[in-house]
Amino acid sequence: MAIAGPMVETVLGGVRMTDRIVVPFEGPGAGIGELTWGQQKVWTLMQQAGTSLSMGGAVPVADGRTVQDLAVELAFFMCRYASMRVRIRSGEDGAVVQEVSGSGAHALGIIDVADDEDPALTAQRLADQWDATPFDHAQEWPIRMAAVRARGVVTHVVVTISHVATDGAGIAVMLTDLAERDPVTGEPKNPAPTMGPLELAAQQRTPAGQRQNEASLRHWERILRSASPLRFGPHVDRGEPRYRRAYFESRALHMASKAVAARLGAPESSVMLAGYAVVVARLTGINPSLIQVVVSNRFRPGIADVSHPLSVNGLFMADAANVSFDEAVERTQRASALCSKYAYYDPRQLEELRARISEERGDVIELSCLFNDRRLGADTDVSMPAPSRQALDAARDESTFRWGEPFAEYLDKLMVQVSATSDAVELEVQVDTHHVSANEARALVLELESLVVRAVG
Incomplete structure (x- = not known):
């Protein structure tokens, strides 16, 4: 050329x-x-x-x-x-x-x-x-x-x-x-x-595209009409920096999530989302957990190989706090399937729907708890042997937590993004500390690690 x-x-x-x-x-x-x-x-x-x-x-x-x-x-x-x-x-x-x-x-x-x-x-x-x-x-x-x-x-x-x-x-x-x-x-x-x-x-404007949009909006409406309006407690001014991000790297969480996924025959992403749903419910005292989950939509026919953005937020709700972790993963899988199926919609119409429901209920339905698993191709290896308790304990001793550069502005109250290195999971926590304190953010990821490690058995 x-x-x-x-x-x-x-x-x-x-x-x-x-x-x-x-x-x-x-x-x-x-x-x-x-x-x-x-x-x-x-x-x-x-x-x-x-x-x-x-x-x-x-x-x-x-x-x-x-x-x-x-x-x-x-x-x-x-x-x-x-x-x-x-x-x-x-x-x-x-x-x-x-x-x-x-x-x-x-x-x-x-x-x-x-x-x-x-x-x-x-x-x-x-x-x-x-x-x-x-x-x-x-x-x-x-x-x-x-x-x-x-x-x-x-x-x-x-x-x-x-x-x-x-x-x-x-x-x-x-x-x-x-x-x-x-x-x-x-x-x-x-x-x-x-x-x-x-x-x-143009495809999204076709009758087939509009049917998908309408089905997705019905899913959101069903959940929004039944959910508690609050996700977190009242605003508490904890000074500056208000909008913070932290990074938690854990080889133990990497090993444990793979082992639990293999034992249950579930995707690793479901194990991680189940753990997040549980610890968020424990943190807030609000159950079921209502979480916006980033869905890529590349599983839909004909669009797997495009470059333009396909990821939008799906709406996930599951009662995972008062059951065994195995049951929490099973409930998460069912709720995740619906979340992904109906995460394809016209954002303008969704905002109109949210505004209408909030007006009818007399409360703004808060959707400021998010989860984004950015790992690609994390297939479950069902033949993988479970790590020993000694190996998991040694790996937990290596886990690190650090604060990164704060945000000047931030749109939500809590978001966890999951990435992976060759042998560890990295969680990036984005938080509005006036609603979730810095100590609570740190405790959340440590509890997530502990929860999944205990579930190895």
Whole structure:
């Protein structure tokens, strides 16, 4: 692929580059239309948070790739995925619309570091600055990419993508497609996705799409009309920082959740969600647990390989506090199946439904407890032997809890996100400490670990 084209500004995402390579692109799916349901949800969150909820970071390059190689990778993303060619603006009637371009030019930024500078620090500074700088979605492509060079050799690549263009599973699709290109021709292994954001938005407007939307709204209405309006206790001013995040890394929780899943023949995600439902009920004294669970929707026909965001919140409710943990997992599996089935809807209509129910009940139904299992492909190995009590106790001694950088603003009261390293589970806890104290947040993850470890048997 030739790297040539019109001049492109050397400032990317508000950061001036040392140099740049112009990357022309051309791809299918061009047109103008409304946002998909997933994009609508993300767009609303972005406007409320005042950020692009960006994903990405700085990645070391140790395989000899050059700036030309990285430019080809950027071109691959721009040509193959229509969501990377989206600009978002107000339409003639004032509604938000997206415009997918069929061709154009982007730029790979290049930053050269001085001999006495650390390229890793430069790459991380750029990643942090891009993460903190909202995209101009009406003018800017939703992906930023730059190479960091030291003495003429690429040491890092920095990539930041706006959440309105993709989600975690979408990035995984993009990276898999990139890795599976033919090493000689550079051609991808699989055909390009045919379901771009405009095509998906059109599908969601069809009678079949509207039937799914109506069924999902009935599920939400049924739960919202029966749930307690409160999730947490009253507001208590505990000073600053109010909005905090913490990280809990546990090899014991990793081992135990796998063992319990294998023993029960259940998904690991169900074990983790069951544990969360139990400890939240114990923390708040409110049962059944009502939790918004992030659902990817990629299990639905025809959209597994798209890049644009498909994750929305499903509504999960289960009485898991006063039963055995095995029973809690079973109840969680049943409730999770309904949660996932009905997590595909028009967000605007859902908000109208929530407002109507709150008005009729005379109470705002609080939905500020969230759970997001970001692990991909965590299959249950039913043949896996259970770890010994000695091994679990030793692993628990290694567990770590630390506070990260606080949020300037935060939209919810409690959220736990699950990630995994090669041999541990990492829980990221996001909390409004005026409703869930810092001590309660720490106690919650420790109790979750203890609960699942005890359930190994």
